Amino acid sequence: MPDTSDVPSDIELIKQRKKDGIEIPLQKDVQARTTTTYLEYVRLVHNALPELDLDEINLSTTFLGHRFSAPLIIDSMTGGTDEATIINGRLGELAEKFGFGMGLGSQRAGLKSEELAATYAIARKNAPNAFLIANIGGAQLAKGLSIDEARKIVKMISANALVVHLNTLQELVQPEGEPKYRGVLAKITELAKSMDVPVIVKEVGAGISREVAVNLEMAGVSAINVAGAGGTSWAGVEKLRAETADNSLKKHLGEMFWDWGIPTAASLIEVRRAVKLPIIASGGLRNGLEVAKCIALGANMAAMAYPFLKAAARSKEDLFEFANTVLAELQSAMFLVGARNIQALASSRYILTGALAQEVSRT
Ligand SMILES: Cc1cc2nc3c(=O)[nH]c(=O)nc-3n(C[C@H](O)[C@H](O)[C@H](O)COP(=O)(O)O)c2cc1C
Numbered sequence: 001m002p003d004t005s006d007v008p009s010d011i012e013l014i015k016q017r018k019k020d021g022i023e024i025p026l027q028k029d030v031q032a033r034t035t036t037t038y039l040e041y042v043r044l045v046h047n048a049l050p051e052l053d054l055d056e057i058n059l060s061t062t063f064l065g066h067r068f069s070a071p072l073i074i075d076s077m078t079g080g081t082d083e084a085t086i087i088n089g090r091l092g093e094l095a096e097k098f099g100f101g102m103g104l105g106s107q108r109a110g111l112k113s114e115e116l117a118a119t120y121a122i123a124r125k126n127a128p129n130a131f132l133i134a135n136i137g138g139a140q141l142a143k144g145l146s147i148d149e150a151r152k153i154v155k156m157i158s159a160n161a162l163v164v165h166l167n168t169l170q171e172l173v174q175p176e177g178e179p180k181y182r183g184v185l186a187k188i189t190e191l192a193k194s195m196d197v198p199v200i201v202k203e204v205g206a207g208i209s210r211e212v213a214v215n216l217e218m219a220g221v222s223a224i225n226v227a228g229a230g231g232t233s234w235a236g237v238e239k240l241r242a243e244t245a246d247n248s249l250k251k252h253l254g255e256m257f258w259d260w261g262i263p264t265a266a267s268l269i270e271v272r273r274a275v276k277l278p279i280i281a282s283g284g285l286r287n288g289l290e291v292a293k294c295i296a297l298g299a300n301m302a303a304m305a306y307p308f309l310k311a312a313a314r315s316k317e318d319l320f321e322f323a324n325t326v327l328a329e330l331q332s333a334m335f336l337v338g339a340r341n342i343q344a345l346a347s348s349r350y351i352l353t354g355a356l357a358q359e360v361s362r363t
Helices: 011-027 082-098 114-126 138-143 147-156 168-173 184-194 210-219 234-244 248-256 264-274 288-297 306-314 316-337 342-346 354-362
Strands: 042-044 061-063 066-068 072-074 101-103 131-137 161-165 199-202 223-225 279-281 301-304 350-352
Touching: 011 082, 011 114, 011 234, 011 306, 042 288, 042 316, 072 082, 072 316, 082 101, 082 114, 082 306, 082 316, 101 301, 114 147, 131 138, 131 147, 138 161, 138 184, 147 161, 147 184, 161 184, 168 234, 168 248, 184 199, 184 210, 210 264, 234 248, 264 279, 264 288, 264 354, 279 288, 288 301, 288 316, 288 342, 288 350, 301 306, 306 316, 316 342, 350 354
Parallel strands: 072 101, 072 301, 101 131, 131 161, 161 199, 199 223, 223 279, 279 301
Antiparallel strands: 042 350, 061 066
C-alpha cells in the first residue's frame, strides 16, 4: 500500500496496516465505480493486410537502458507483512521468468527492521536479473526522509530505479493520513540529482496532469508513471478503513472522491504531449489490448497492479497463466494492426472517440 505520512512505530501495527493494504483490494470491491480509464474510447485501426505472421512479432523493448521481453511492469504494491513475502516472492519469480519489470510497495517500513526488509528483499532473491523499482512516498519526502534513507531503500532490493509515489487523495481520506505536500517538488529535485539510479515519479490512481509532468521534467526525473483513474481506488480502500475506524468525515470524503482523478488514457495523452520523458501507463489496465492501446498513445511501458495481485494471491500457476494471457492479447492486437514490434505499435494509427476525444481536444 502507498505509504502514508505517519507509520506507527510499533512493528505489529505496521504489519496490520500493510495487511489491510493487500486484503481490502482483494476481498472488497475497491475498483473505480463511475469513472473508467477512457481506454474504451481508443480504437486501434484494423489492418486487414498486415504482411506478417503472428509468430514473427517481437514484444521486446528497452526502457531506461534495460532490455525487457515485453513492455510490462508489475506496478508497485506490497511489502512489510508475511502475506507480502509470499506475494512478492511470486511476483519476483514472474518478473524473472517473463522479463517484466517489478515495483515494490512503499519501503519505509523496511528501514525499521531486518524482518520487514526481508519481505521486500525476497523479490530480488527470486529475480536476480529483473528490473526492480524501489518505492518511497512523496509525503515521506516532505516530512524529511533523507537521501541516505532513500539510498538504503534502493540497496534493500538492489533496485534498478527508485519511484516516488504521489498519493494526496489517499492522505486526505486515510483516518491517520497527513495531507501535507508542501516542499515535495524541491525534495524530488534533490533526489533526482543525488541518486545513482533513475528516479521515476508515479501517482497511485488519480493521474498526472500536463502541468505536473512539466514540473517533474524540470525537476530532473527520469520517467513518469501516470497511474490514472479507472482502476484501484485508494479513496475506496481508505473509505473502508475509515468505516472500521468509525471516522465519519473520512468515510464521507472517501465516498465523495472515490472516482476522483484523471482517467488513465486522458492523463497519458496530456503528459505525452507535454514532455519528452519516458512514460509508464497504468491505472485500470486489465488486459493486453489495453496495453497495446497505451503504447499506441505514446507510453513506453505499461503497468498493472491489482490484476497481478489477484492472480498472485491465488497461486504461482494462476499468475503465470494470467501473464501468458496478457502477452497473447498484446501479440494479437499487434498482429491485427500489423505491428511487428513495439516501435511499430508505437507509431500505429488510432482513433479517439467519445468523452476522451472531447477532453483531449479541449486541453
Ligand atoms: C494492493 C495494492 C497496493 C499498492 N501499494 C502501493 C505502494 O505501496 N506504492 C505505490 O506507489 N503504489 C501502490 N499501489 C498503486 C499501484 O501501484 C497502481 O498505481 C494503482 O493501483 C493503479 O493500478 P491498478 O488499477 O492496476 O491497480 C498499490 C496498489 C495495490 C492494488
